[in-house]
Amino acid sequence: MILVVDEAHNLPDRARQIFSPEIRGEDVAALHSRLALQPGDLFADLTASVEMLEDLLARLAAELPDGEAIAEISPPSDEIEDWRNDWEPRLVRYLDWKRDAKIALPDDPVLDLHFGLTRFAAVLNLYGPEFTCVVERRAAGVRLALVCLDPARAVGPIFRAASSSVLMSATLTPHSAVARLLGLPSNRTAAISLPPPFPRENRKVMIVPEVRTTFAAREKNYGRIAALLAEMSDAQSGNALVLFPSYRFLAEVAQRMPTTRARVLLQRADFSDFERQRVLEALTSPPPEGILLLAVSGGMYAEGVDYPGEVLSGVYVVSPALPQVSFERELLRRYFEEQEDAGFDYAYLQPGMTRVVQAAGRLIRSETDRGVIALLCRRFLEEPYVSRIPRDWYDETPRELASRRPAQEIREFFGPGVDPGVDPEGDLP
Template identity: 30%
Template sequence: MKSPIKISIRELVEFVFKEGSIDLRFQARSSMTIGTRLHQKLQKEYKEGDEKEVFLKGEVLSGDVLFQLEGRCDGIHYNEDEVTVEEIKSTAKKIDFIEKGSRVHWAQGECYAYLLAKEKGLSHIGVQLTYIEVETEETKSFQQTYTIEELDRIVTGILEAYTPFANLLLTNEENKMKSIEGLAFPYPAYRKGQKNLAGAVYKTVIESKSLYANAPTGTGKTISTLFPTVKAMGEGRSKWFYVTAKTITRTVAEEALLLLEGEGLSHRSVTITARDKICFKEETICQKEYCEFANGYYDRINGALIDILTNESIITRTIIESYAKKHTVCPFEYSIDLSYLVDGVICDYNYIFDSRVSLKRLNDEGKNDTTLLIDEAHNLVGRGREMYSASLKKSDFSLVQKLYPEHGGLNTSITAVLKSFRRIKKEDGKAIRSEIDEELLDSIMIFIEIAEKNLGEGGREWPEEFMQLYFDVISFVRISNLFSEEHRFVISRSSDDLEVKIFCIDPSKLIKQVAKPYHSSIFFSATLHPFSYYFQQLGGGEEDYRFLIPSPFQHEQWQVGIHPISTRFKDRERTLPYITHSIEETFNGYKGNYLIFFSSYAYMQEAYDKLNKASLDADIIIQAPNMIEGEREAFLGEFQSDRERPVIGFAVLGGIFSEGIDLKGDRLKGVIVVGVGLPQPSLEQEIIKDHFNALGMNGFDFAYVYPGMNKVFQSGGRLIRSEEDRGILKLIDDRYLTPKYRSLFLEEWKGYRVIT
């Protein structure tokens, strides 16, 4: 007999019976909360002796496959000798239009009833399917009684329909486990420090711990984390997520998996690409009338899943698109459905850490069997602040009110919100508060309730301004539920507007809270430096493992120079000619391809305009704001080793070209960093500074110095990518010679010379 396969009843019946189309017309974002409340309302009416939220499980043999079924039924009613399983479904539909109940809902109740009847030795049992209308809270119930023999036939039929898919999953799992046994590291030898990192990751995963690893450029972080994680699957760890902020690092992860596949690994992974990026249509409108890939999606998706899981292993964006077109299914939803079935998932941070888009079907049990690999983890600090902050503007409410002056209920709710905004604007209170304005929050909640009723009405197209305001308000309320001492309520007044923001100062507790249910978490980067700062900001604690290794490259591979010219804003006009001359001097002294980084687009453009291009025998290119993928690739494509004329690329510190790119050998001769990368002074940065000062830390370093230097480390890290690389690194700013900045230098940069 094959290994047993565990499956939730809901997952089983949805696979077999779900049909129809994707339709992402408006759905109340509070629907899950409303659904829970309505379930609880009905369950409170249960008589004494009845049960609610009952976990059921049991084993059923279908052919040579043993299924371990489990799930939580909404309720069990006991009435003398009669036992009835109840399945409750909240619905936005009018109750009058529901005539007999959905087959998928009946099947769910029938499976629960079968497990309960077997457990209690019942010869017959009832199933009650209850629908509750969201708006009116009216209910309609359907009841049916089954013999145990009838339920046995129904459940057997469901499992027979699922068995071909189960066999595919079991075969893939068996092949994976066999391949892992003899899987070898895909290189003849480990680089310096690489074996230690791989060992640390393996130990962390096996022991169900968290690891924070600073592994410098050249360590081979991707393969050093993926290889031991895959090996740990042989010890019963069944899934991993490789999360990152950059598209390029997702590609590196795919390449690492190809190397492991070359060593014999039989294993399936999928890369998730954002809906807007992968959508085949001109506009992302997920409705069957507009999109043929949404129309009938659930009628075709099972065949599409079986096809791709039979024939593919490393399922990249290109492969997803190919099979999605073949089966006429939405490529984004296809990748999401696959993410629950494969061994590994490569995706953006937000699918794990952002509650707005996180993978909802990944329950706590699934998380407990999953390892998180968080690449370029230094980026998660800033992204965490963004994900756990939210803002609203008075002007956005005013605009929507002007659009619908005749809409009574909506107009009244917006008037109440605007009244709260005007009161806040007139108050003499502080712009930074440690508590949310409750009156504003109450008026916003009323706006949501009325907006959802109106948005739920069919036959009316609501404009983008209204939809955007609705989503912003939902996000604001969601973040208000996370409000803690690490948040501030920030009020920004201007002559014609008012903005309120829930600002996350320190995301560490929320990051830790999200990661906690997972089996293991590996936070790694080439620049978790200074380590104590990132360890704290990423939620590290005493129980977590820490790992720091030196660069695998020789110090002689870097030729580091510091040119102490002020780049402070007040000095820029005066010093810009010296800076451009320094750039020209470096290039003419050491010909080759260069990347030159500036702290802002404006500063970069000024330097580009001042540069004496006639003195440089080179092609000069400059990063533009909001470059699309094709433009980024074209920019990097200019950096070739066999060019007749070298290329000099102007780019922005902390931007798309400052991390995650590999320009090995003569593709890059030198990197010049202008400035120390300090974030622009702002109210938010000052809040961060004051917060950490109050905790007895150096707030200026937390708010400005450390984030700034991380950009510098990342940009400088583009230079040396292999044992053969040699290059010039020039740092232009007089602050680099101060004790604070010298103490932060990477070890391999400490042999610098001062340029005068």
């Protein structure tokens, strides 16, 4: 068997998601309400099983330390096994009833619960130091989750069983970290890095160290970031994509944006598929003054979408796109700190800088494309971030990419023809 994996940089997080099942109290409660409305012994028995599961979640939540809404616990393996032994004969009776009544439901919450608990039990069988179990009390209901900390435990055996595997991506660096996360056998793993096939002179890469985007420094830098983005956008022709680490950061900068040559569009967290498509259509058929799209790193406009031809002339990434700090992200950091003395690298730096480089890759998609990549934050010139700047972006050191006059350098790159005096329409979708 030969495995071929494209966009393999996504595999560690996808594996973590697949092997991190959860039971949500609100889903169990919704099923309880539906079953309780049905007459007959079968539905009374199914309801009793669901009540057992609700009782288990309530007991686990009651054991949370005082004042805590979330905590690690020992996995309730025996309780889940007992529940399944009670549930499965009743499920068989339910399936017989559906067959006899000739009932086919496109969405069956009984089967949804069954398959969810089956997946939960399957991961329990893999449970070891590479996993942890979390219970969380939320307004919607109690959440019980198995959290995969180390995807190598889950996907490593698959790669070891294959006769050969080919993993491809523009962001599989550092190779040793990716191999570690995927459990690739070191004695059978080789890495090849190839330069981009496009003319290097068609791409201008710069790092703007004038601003700092750490959480503590953001408030003081929002205004200057907005001014820089306006100046840089006015210095280029065509469309530009600006990526922020969060919707809140985007909103804070957007409300401080001065008038720009380009028409400004904002990505919202609640965009529908129709709205998403409208923005893409606007980029492919822009007004004469161009479009400045403010969006979020790792989102729908930053990865998994192509901007062919001259759709984009600039990609500006504001801040390393580090994942948000959370209870479970901190468990991941702690695990790799204990295992590799590299908790921050695996939990935050690796996924964050992968997003940055993936976003930059939206710009040059053919040998005729030209454009500017700009990273806005002093941290991009500091360790550990600077060591993750792609090698083909610079000659000797990433620090040569530092720009103190980004708008002027952009204007020089594109040459004459940029007219900063065109009035923007100013309308937002």
